[in-house]
Amino acid sequence: MFTTVTLNPALDKLLETDQIHVGEINRTRMLSESPAGKGIDVAKVMRDLNQDVTATGFLGGPVAPVFRECFRVEKITDRFVKIAGSTRTNVQLFEKSGRRTEFLEKGPEVTRREYAELLETVRELAKKSTVVTLCGSVPVGIQEADFRELMRAAREGGAHLVTDTSGEMLRVAISEKPDLIKPNRSEMMELMGRENAADEEITAFARELVSQGVRNVLVSLGKDGAMLVCGQGVWRGAAPDVEVKSTLGCGDTMVASMSVSMEENLHPAEMLRRAIALSSANAMTFETAHILPGDYEAVLSRCSVEKIAE
Numbered sequence: 001m002f003t004t005v006t007l008n009p010a011l012d013k014l015l016e017t018d019q020i021h022v023g024e025i026n027r028t029r030m031l032s033e034s035p036a037g038k039g040i041d042v043a044k045v046m047r048d049l050n051q052d053v054t055a056t057g058f059l060g061g062p063v064a065p066v067f068r069e070c071f072r073v074e075k076i077t078d079r080f081v082k083i084a085g086s087t088r089t090n091v092q093l094f095e096k097s098g099r100r101t102e103f104l105e106k107g108p109e110v111t112r113r114e115y116a117e118l119l120e121t122v123r124e125l126a127k128k129s130t131v132v133t134l135c136g137s138v139p140v141g142i143q144e145a146d147f148r149e150l151m152r153a154a155r156e157g158g159a160h161l162v163t164d165t166s167g168e169m170l171r172v173a174i175s176e177k178p179d180l181i182k183p184n185r186s187e188m189m190e191l192m193g194r195e196n197a198a199d200e201e202i203t204a205f206a207r208e209l210v211s212q213g214v215r216n217v218l219v220s221l222g223k224d225g226a227m228l229v230c231g232q233g234v235w236r237g238a239a240p241d242v243e244v245k246s247t248l249g250c251g252d253t254m255v256a257s258m259s260v261s262m263e264e265n266l267h268p269a270e271m272l273r274r275a276i277a278l279s280s281a282n283a284m285t286f287e288t289a290h291i292l293p294g295d296y297e298a299v300l301s302r303c304s305v306e307k308i309a310e
């Protein structure tokens, strides 16, 4: 079984209007409204791969039932902790010109009692899970020490630990030596404290992280593919040329793929090949974090990776 943890989920609302008039009334049309959050996306993809997955994190307020219904429909076991605060709604407003304006809500503050309940839930689920993924940002009220404690709880339960986060929490995650991190190019630049770096410099830095104890570093490079660095060497694969509909959730799809491959104990080259193929298949649908099996099979047969360093 897999467990995904989403500490700061959000309902994603996509609206359209002809043109924004700042300071006036704007009438909008709704394009879609869907539960979002990195761990939830990872869980959705795992279901597409027919895996048994439990999702946890914090949920509260009027939008919580929309999430609970999504978990029921997707057959994701729902162990979210109910909180007194309200889960966020993030709004993306599209104009006819194609311009997109985002409104990101700050989100609820999590209390100590709610955090303690989540910690217990993670402890319990980790004992039954092969992999626990801890993805995304953290809400107000959750400190660095809590994030560390959650990672340790997952590890002590005997599960592999996968984290996909950014900024300061990524640094915290690295110091806890997870089995996998999946920074994209800009997250890697932030870690390295650089504006730009050649691929060789990126892999050199990733090797350093591996020597510090991170088992696998998967650096995703968007349409340029990805590189996997681990104790057995460095592999690189190009992304296949596909008809792209939406790249939302591509990174989360990679995390799901790698987690499942980890359970299957696959060779690093095959882990990378599958992760690239599955994430590219996600780009072929408008839906975030959903893959059509036919797309995946077709893309997988065209994907290959090569070892670029020992």
Ligand SMILES: Nc1ncnc2c1ncn2[C@@H]1O[C@H](COP(=O)(O)OP(=O)(O)OP(=O)(O)O)[C@@H](O)[C@H]1O
Binding pocket: 183, 184, 185, 219, 220, 221, 222, 223, 224, 225, 226, 239, 240, 241, 242, 244, 247, 248, 249, 250, 251, 252, 253, 254, 275, 276, 277, 279, 280, 283
């Ligand atoms: N345009 C594309 N064509 C084909 N594959 C793509 C494209 N964009 C992304 N991918 C695939 O998805 C993977 C992850 O993409 P990316 O590096 O953008 O992740 P990310 O920035 O972490 O995404 P997320 O928004 O989900 O966090 C890439 O390594 C690649 O395999």
Ligand SMILES: [Mg+2]
Binding pocket: 164, 184, 251, 252
């Ligand atoms: Mg990402």
